[in-house]
Amino acid sequence: MSENNKTTGQAFAHFDLEHFLPYRLSVVSNTVSQGIAHIYQQDHDLTVIEWRIIAVLGRYPGLTASQVVERTVMDKVSVSRAVKRLLERGLLQRRTHGSDRRCRTLELTNSSGRKTFESIVPRARKYEQALLADFDALEIQTLVSLLSRLQNSAVRLDSAIEPENTALES
């Protein structure tokens, strides 16, 4: 009502970052990531990317690096470097499999690899439960469904702008 705020009368002036969906989404996502990051950073000295690689290989052993890239929407360079580190640390093992010697399948080592996976997973689950503690089943379902539609919509828009290329980060 009063004129003593400093915003102008133009339409764009009322643009409010705090109500801008991409911004909100990013803040929520960062806050949540921050939270689980503790679980794998503190106790296992893993980066997000390393954790994701372990998670996906825990569920689907024997993927190649590029299959991991596909599944996780991460950058292939990041994955390459993370895999290297995980191999060095003995959490992963790699073998040249079929006739194509370019492709090398990855899996968790029985020792540290799987142990790490099995140590993190229950805690990640617990975090997720705590996060959703006061959401009922329907709300969770709604959230997931809305996010998934949002994802489709975003992918459609992005590919409209930038036809080739993909790969997101972190």
Place this chain on the structure above:
Amino acid sequence: MSENNKTTGQAFAHFDLEHFLPYRLSVVSNTVSQGIAHIYQQDHDLTVIEWRIIAVLGRYPGLTASQVVERTVMDKVSVSRAVKRLLERGLLQRRTHGSDRRCRTLELTNSSGRKTFESIVPRARKYEQALLADFDALEIQTLVSLLSRLQNSAVRLDSAIEPENTALES
């Protein structure tokens, strides 16, 4: 049903990254960010942080750097560096205001600063509209409300783990 997949029978083996909410959230957020990034990167050579600073100062001129940090949940070093760059490029101006000579207020320059803001905002809005094109009003409201509850929940959890400290990135 069949036993020919490589997952074990243990509970943690069924952990599926793709269904893990923090992961989903991060992927959606990155995809969306990717989309708007074009708007300010391509045509205005701005980083996310620079754009956010412009956005928030477009709406609330005269904030200090630390007020910007508070509002945007960004790291103060990142903000300091971004502000420096924006000053150099003539998009921002800064003045020592009151008696406290530590605090310097920031605002968009009338020339490039505001012009940039006014150029990006309508396109950001348009992107957001396109993103939500097939969501009805109720769905959008639901999404926003769920995200906001998620944010509260995440903040509560994070502060339980790590009492001091804050500041997220990107």
Place this chain on the structure above:
DNA sequence: TCATATTAGTTACATTTGCAACTATATTCA
């Protein structure tokens, strides 16, 4: 009033990252 603590903001340094260019293998089709 002056030593101590706080706050705003910056700088330095080591690490991480992103992009492009690379190696090595495999495929295609003339």
Place this chain on the structure above:
DNA sequence: TGAATATAGTTGCAAATGTAACTAATATGA
């Protein structure tokens, strides 16, 4: 065949980032 193209994965280098340590100004309180 074998030249051109594609794919898997790695590496080099420049730029971005995070942490901690810093300067400068202010506030506190014995």
